[in-house]
Amino acid sequence: MSGNSKIEWTEQTWNPTVGCTKVSPGCKNCYAESMALRLQAMGLKGYENGFRLSLRPERLLEPLGRRKPTIYFVNSMSDLFHEKVPFDYVARVFDIMREAEQHTFQVLTKRAERMAAFCAGREIPPNIWLGVSVENKRHGLPRIDALRNVNATIRFLSIEPLLEDLGHMDLTGIHWVIVGGESGSRARPMRAEWVDNVRRQCLNANVAFFFKQWGAWGADGQRRSKKANGRSLGGQVWDAMPA
Numbered sequence: 001m002s003g004n005s006k007i008e009w010t011e012q013t014w015n016p017t018v019g020c021t022k023v024s025p026g027c028k029n030c031y032a033e034s035m036a037l038r039l040q041a042m043g044l045k046g047y048e049n050g051f052r053l054s055l056r057p058e059r060l061l062e063p064l065g066r067r068k069p070t071i072y073f074v075n076s077m078s079d080l081f082h083e084k085v086p087f088d089y090v091a092r093v094f095d096i097m098r099e100a101e102q103h104t105f106q107v108l109t110k111r112a113e114r115m116a117a118f119c120a121g122r123e124i125p126p127n128i129w130l131g132v133s134v135e136n137k138r139h140g141l142p143r144i145d146a147l148r149n150v151n152a153t154i155r156f157l158s159i160e161p162l163l164e165d166l167g168h169m170d171l172t173g174i175h176w177v178i179v180g181g182e183s184g185s186r187a188r189p190m191r192a193e194w195v196d197n198v199r200r201q202c203l204n205a206n207v208a209f210f211f212k213q214w215g216a217w218g219a220d221g222q223r224r225s226k227k228a229n230g231r232s233l234g235g236q237v238w239d240a241m242p243a
């Protein structure tokens with residue numbers, strides 16, 4: 001099923017697979033998991049298996065049916081490079097994205113090594129942006145190195161939830177960085193200086209910087225609603241997209 005997205009940096013979601021398994025601390029309060037379980041309880045088609053990884057080939061053709069050029073976030077409810085998604089199925093997803101050239105597809109993974117293995121020797125069309133999640137130094141920074149080796153026109157980082165100061169980041173070959181804090185009742189805090197460190201490095205390296213949200217914890221370290229904390233950083237909204 002595809003649908004309008006409330007995510008600030010995209011327009012639509014498309015989920016040719018659903019479900020996943022947790023791989024690192026960024027997964028702890030996975031939104032896709034709680035949403036999948038809720039949709040399963042509601043009896044929604046496609047969520048019969050809850051959060052268990054499931055291929056949804058009946059959804060493969062959805063983007064081809066939409067003429068209006070649209071930015072799609074691929075697999076908001078899963079990870080396309082999960083070990084249980086066979087490469088021949090991933091190849092079918094890429095074939096559809098290639099064919100639907102009127103659209104832009106944002107593919108984001110925590111399985112950066114598997115994405116790099118899939119992409120090796122393949123030509124990635126310019127309408128497919130490839131990205132990795134980065135939540136901390138230990139798990140996140142090595143994913144950036146794997147992403148750098150992927151032959152995509154746009155390579156991006158989703159630094160959400162940002163869980164610690166990332167220190168120095170090598171942004172060579174990276175075109176776009178999104179930063180966000182966690183929301184929800186179990187949200188972990190994100191400190192303003194951690195965000196500022198990423199923003200400063202992006203500006204220095206000429207990388208487009210997008211600040212998505214503070215989440216449950218505001219710039220002043222106070223807990224409020226996500227809406228009340230907003231998405232302004234240093235008195236400014238940062239909405240840059242890659243050129």
Ligand code: SF4
Pocket residue numbers: 019020021022023024026027030031032033077078079110
């Ligand atoms: S990789 Fe993404 S979808 Fe999968 S469990 Fe982690 S946060 Fe959830």
